[in-house]
Amino acid sequence: MKEQQKKPEAKRYLGVIIAGTAFLIFILALPAYREKSLSMMVYQAKTMLLVIPPIFVLLGLLDVWVPREKMIKFMGKGSRIKGSVLAFLLGSFAAGPLYGAFPVAAVLMKKGASFFNILIFIGAWSTTKIPMLLFEMSALGNRFALSRLAIDIVGIVLIAWAMASALGKEEIDSIYKNAESME
Amino acid sequence: METILLYLAAGIGLGISFFKDINKTKMALKKALKAFEGILPQFLVVLILVAISLSVLDTATISRFLGTKSGVLGVLAASLVGAITLIPGFIAFPAAAALLQNGAGATQIAAFVSSLMMVGVVTLPMEIKHFGKRATFMRNSFAFVFSLIAALFVGWVVGL
Structure with missing residues (x-):
C-alpha cells in the first residue's frame, strides 16, 4: 500500500479536530438533531469498523505476495x-x-x-x-x-x-x- | 453475509500466507495496520460529516436532489461531485449506502461511485506529469462520460 506522506500527527488530525469541534457545537446548539446524528454516527462507525479490518488484511497480503x-x-x-x-x-x-x-x-x-x-x-x-x-x-x-x-x-x-x-x-x-x- | 465472506477470505489468505512465510505475513499485517492508520483521519472526518448531514437532511430532501425522480440533473450532479472529490472506496461505500437507504436513487449513487473512482480532478497535475496534458484530459473526459453510461446500466440492473 502506498504510504502516505508523513506529516506531524497534529497536522494530520487537524481536520478531525475541526470536524469534531463543529460536531460538538452542532449537537449542543441544535438538540433536535442530537439523537439522530449520534445514532447515525454509531451506526456508520459500527458498519465501517466491522468491514474494514479484513479488507486491509487482504490488501496487505496482496501487496506482499x-x-x-x-x-x-x-x-x-x-x-x-x-x-x-x-x-x-x-x-x-x-x-x-x-x-x-x-x-x-x-x-x-x-x-x-x-x-x-x-x-x-x-x-x-x-x-x-x-x-x-x-x-x-x-x-x-x-x-x-x-x-x-x-x-x-x-x-x-x-x-x-x-x-x-x-x-x-x-x-x-x-x-x-x-x-x-x-x- | 458478504461480511462473513470477507472475513473468510482474509482468514484463509492469512492462513496460507502464514504457512508459506511467517515474515512476509508479519509484513503484510504491518502494512495493513499502517494503511489503516493512514486513512483514519479522513475516515473520522467523513464519519462526522455524514452524521451531521444525514441528521439534517431528511429522506425527502435527499430524494429530491439524488432520488430516482431527480433524473438527469441528479445523475450529473452526483457524477460531478464524484469527479471532484477524492475519497477512498472503503469510506465512500458506507456513505453511499447510507444515502441509498435514505432516499437516493441507485443510478445517481452509481454515477457518484463510478466517477469517484475513474475521474480524478484533484489528481490531474500528477497524471499530467506522467501522461502529458492531452492524454490526461482525454482519459478523464472518456472516464467521465463512461461513468454516466455505467450509472445508467447499474441503475437499470438494480431496478430489474
Whole structure:
C-alpha cells in the first residue's frame, strides 16, 4: 500500500479536530438533531469498523505476495490478450488510490509494456480492485457491485482502445520518453 | 453475509500466507495496520460529516436532489461531485449506502461511485506529469462520460 506522506500527527488530525469541534457545537446548539446524528454516527462507525479490518488484511497480503516483476515481463508489445489480462490483474490486485498507479505505470512503460496494456492497468487500478469489490457488495448490494464491475470491464477496454487509437504514435512515444526520464 | 465472506477470505489468505512465510505475513499485517492508520483521519472526518448531514437532511430532501425522480440533473450532479472529490472506496461505500437507504436513487449513487473512482480532478497535475496534458484530459473526459453510461446500466440492473 502506498504510504502516505508523513506529516506531524497534529497536522494530520487537524481536520478531525475541526470536524469534531463543529460536531460538538452542532449537537449542543441544535438538540433536535442530537439523537439522530449520534445514532447515525454509531451506526456508520459500527458498519465501517466491522468491514474494514479484513479488507486491509487482504490488501496487505496482496501487496506482499503478488509478484509484480514476473507479471510485468509478460506485458510487452505483441503480448496480445495474455498481456492485457495480466495488466488487468496487476491493476485489480493493487492497493491504494488512483494516483498511486501513475508511478507504477511509469515503471511499466520503462519495462516495455504496451500503451494499451498501460491503459488497461490504470483502468483496472481505478475501478476493479478485488477487496474493494467485496466491500462494495456488502455496502451497496450484490446487484449494484457486480453490474458495475461488468460494465466497468467493458469501459476499461473501450477507453484503452479509444485512447491508444486517438493518440498518435508520436504522442505515445513522447509519453514513453517522459517515463524514461523519470527517476 | 458478504461480511462473513470477507472475513473468510482474509482468514484463509492469512492462513496460507502464514504457512508459506511467517515474515512476509508479519509484513503484510504491518502494512495493513499502517494503511489503516493512514486513512483514519479522513475516515473520522467523513464519519462526522455524514452524521451531521444525514441528521439534517431528511429522506425527502435527499430524494429530491439524488432520488430516482431527480433524473438527469441528479445523475450529473452526483457524477460531478464524484469527479471532484477524492475519497477512498472503503469510506465512500458506507456513505453511499447510507444515502441509498435514505432516499437516493441507485443510478445517481452509481454515477457518484463510478466517477469517484475513474475521474480524478484533484489528481490531474500528477497524471499530467506522467501522461502529458492531452492524454490526461482525454482519459478523464472518456472516464467521465463512461461513468454516466455505467450509472445508467447499474441503475437499470438494480431496478430489474
